[in-house]
Amino acid sequence: MLHKSVFDQIRDLVKTIPKGKVTTYGAIARFLGLKSARVVGWALKGNQNPLIPCHRVIQKQGTLAKNFSLGGDLGQKQRLENDGIIFDKHNHIDMSQYYWQPVSK
DNA sequence: ACCATGACGGTGT
DNA sequence: GACACCGCCATGG
Numbered sequence: 001m002l003h004k005s006v007f008d009q010i011r012d013l014v015k016t017i018p019k020g021k022v023t024t025y026g027a028i029a030r031f032l033g034l035k036s037a038r039v040v041g042w043a044l045k046g047n048q049n050p051l052i053p054c055h056r057v058i059q060k061q062g063t064l065a066k067n068f069s070l071g072g073d074l075g076q077k078q079r080l081e082n083d084g085i086i087f088d089k090h091n092h093i094d095m096s097q098y099y100w101q102p103v104s105k
Numbered sequence: 106a107c108c109a110t111g112a113c114g115g116t117g118t
Numbered sequence: 119g120a121c122a123c124c125g126c127c128a129t130g131g
Contacts, residue, residue, distance in 0.1 A: 026113065029113080029114095036113070036114085037114060038110095038111060038114085040112085040113075041111070041113060042111055044112060045111075054112085057112080058112090059112085067111085067112050069112070072112095076112085
């Protein structure tokens with residue numbers, strides 16, 4: 001991975017997600033001009049940097065990816081709850097309340 | 106260069 | 119809601 005890679009762009013963007021907010025794989029992909037959200041998930045999986053709040057990236061439906069690297073979906077849920085985000089009984093979160101739209105920095 | 110593999114998303118049944 | 123496909127594309131073998 002020399003030069004600026006897709007991951008570099010994803011990392012910089014994820015860093016700007018405010019505490020208490022979340023965004024989606026698809027939103028990041030589209031923001032970066034990618035046609036597939038799968039690349040975003042792949043990039044986060046391969047590069048788990050503790051300085052990057054990657055737990056704030058979730059699925060569009062407000063649900064969590066089951067294969068989250070740091071403790072699975074449960075570990076991700078705990079991190080989000082630590083951010084002050086409330087889950088309903090089906091492990092969904094209210095996207096109308098918590099969704100954060102990526103913006104140019 | 107070919108092929109399998111995803112922390113997805115959209116659509117159809 | 120639960121499945122099943124399919125398109126997507128960077129990476130590694």
